[in-house]
Amino acid sequence: MNNVAVHPLLKEISSYFTLKGKKVYLVGGAVRDLLLGKKAQDWDLATDARPEEVKSLFRRVIPTGIKHGTVTVLFKGYSLEVTTFRTESDYRDGRRPDKVEYAATIEEDLSRRDFTMNALAAELPSGRITDPFHGTADIKNRIIRCVGNAEERFAEDGLRPMRALRFASQLGFTVDEATLHAIPLSLGVTAKVSPERIRDEFEKIVAGGKPGAAFLLMEKTGLLSMLFPDLSRCRGVEQKGLHRFDVLDHSLLSLNYAAEKGFPQRVRLAALFHDLGKAVTKKLDDNGIWTFYQHERESERITGRILRQYRYPNTVIDGVTLLVREHMFHYEENWSDAAVRRFVVRVGEENLKDLYLLRFADAFGTAGVEGPADFLLPLANRVESVLSQNKAFTLKDLAVSGKDLMETGIKPGKHMGVILNELLETVLDDPALNTKERLLEIAGKINGRYIPGNSDGN
Numbered sequence: 001m002n003n004v005a006v007h008p009l010l011k012e013i014s015s016y017f018t019l020k021g022k023k024v025y026l027v028g029g030a031v032r033d034l035l036l037g038k039k040a041q042d043w044d045l046a047t048d049a050r051p052e053e054v055k056s057l058f059r060r061v062i063p064t065g066i067k068h069g070t071v072t073v074l075f076k077g078y079s080l081e082v083t084t085f086r087t088e089s090d091y092r093d094g095r096r097p098d099k100v101e102y103a104a105t106i107e108e109d110l111s112r113r114d115f116t117m118n119a120l121a122a123e124l125p126s127g128r129i130t131d132p133f134h135g136t137a138d139i140k141n142r143i144i145r146c147v148g149n150a151e152e153r154f155a156e157d158g159l160r161p162m163r164a165l166r167f168a169s170q171l172g173f174t175v176d177e178a179t180l181h182a183i184p185l186s187l188g189v190t191a192k193v194s195p196e197r198i199r200d201e202f203e204k205i206v207a208g209g210k211p212g213a214a215f216l217l218m219e220k221t222g223l224l225s226m227l228f229p230d231l232s233r234c235r236g237v238e239q240k241g242l243h244r245f246d247v248l249d250h251s252l253l254s255l256n257y258a259a260e261k262g263f264p265q266r267v268r269l270a271a272l273f274h275d276l277g278k279a280v281t282k283k284l285d286d287n288g289i290w291t292f293y294q295h296e297r298e299s300e301r302i303t304g305r306i307l308r309q310y311r312y313p314n315t316v317i318d319g320v321t322l323l324v325r326e327h328m329f330h331y332e333e334n335w336s337d338a339a340v341r342r343f344v345v346r347v348g349e350e351n352l353k354d355l356y357l358l359r360f361a362d363a364f365g366t367a368g369v370e371g372p373a374d375f376l377l378p379l380a381n382r383v384e385s386v387l388s389q390n391k392a393f394t395l396k397d398l399a400v401s402g403k404d405l406m407e408t409g410i411k412p413g414k415h416m417g418v419i420l421n422e423l424l425e426t427v428l429d430d431p432a433l434n435t436k437e438r439l440l441e442i443a444g445k446i447n448g449r450y451i452p453g454n455s456d457g458n
């Protein structure tokens, strides 16, 4: 295939360049995705016009990456990254090029790109393909291959091995032998890449269709033990009972299931990390059976440490660690309504759905077949009915406030906090007590038991 169909807007934009005698190409992932018959994520253009010239061609231009020759053009509601042809040189630390130089031709520009499938350009407005590294053939054969010598390309930028595995799992492609072989030889370079850049590729792997494949390749090439040693430690941690797989395969199966079903990213991360603590809590009991007592606590701790290491925002860290901590939840039909209410309070109403989804993924990863724990539906029904009966699940929902308590002479501070929490416990046990009159009466009794200022509460 030597041509791709060009979007009318791209044709229109290209005329601004060609009228001034400049060349402009659609490049990178957009061309790859067009050849794969997929909708492009975003449009990247390459041109021989210098950034200042591009600025003069359009009314709204933002100098987003001017150091690298990139500006963003805003045009009819679209936003396009336009980069002047360039080469890169002097990757002294394997992280970023120290020097960016403008290049004369599109071929030169393509030669700095990572993989043959990403080193394609479609001339605008014609759509004629420039393909100096046979990227179209590799796309047809679904192969990821470095442009030129893989080891040299990885030595320039240690993120590229992660990108190779990310694309492999996202697109369902195979990594070419020589490219795969160069990954273990480049671990020292990858070790220097910033945690943020690693995280962005990791995020895309987890968000993709078959993330487990990327983690197996990471294991095979040594990336897993370097970047996620806690996961790699789960290999060979055998489990008995219903479990058919070791902890690593179990985690990857759970993640794959979550991905296949389109579960949210937070559930996917929890599916991957929920059993990390098993590697450190495993003990053989008197009957020769492996136990993992309170592994979810360890899993929570390790998950938090990994997410912090990779500079995740606190909201994500809190959301994922909560699911990991609570993933062992269970239910029995003889639970009282109070027990159901306590469960809701512990997990948080807004987290229930994701916790159920995690259980579906976990159950799939246990035996490799579908079917969550039988209690999930009855529990969900009980939760629904309890939620519809009554809304006193947090301090805010209590029929009395701190202000009400102050009016009865209770001093604000830690002491009042203790009383409010006891009132909430009381109401969780018996929602009928959630009236101002009853709660003030109970608060008075509790207050009598405490002597303010004595932290023992005696």
Ligand code: ATP
Residues within 6 Å of the ligand: 027, 028, 029, 030, 041, 044, 112, 113, 114, 115, 118, 119, 157, 159, 160
């Ligand atoms: P997607 O946006 O779908 O993840 P993409 O191929 O567009 O995939 P980007 O990260 O947006 O990936 O990069 C755009 C293009 O820039 C790539 O197609 C590739 O040609 C080039 N590129 C990006 N990162 C690198 C890198 N680390 N080394 C060499 N070339 C790169």
Ligand code: MG
Residues within 6 Å of the ligand: 029, 030, 041, 042
């Ligand atoms: Mg892109």
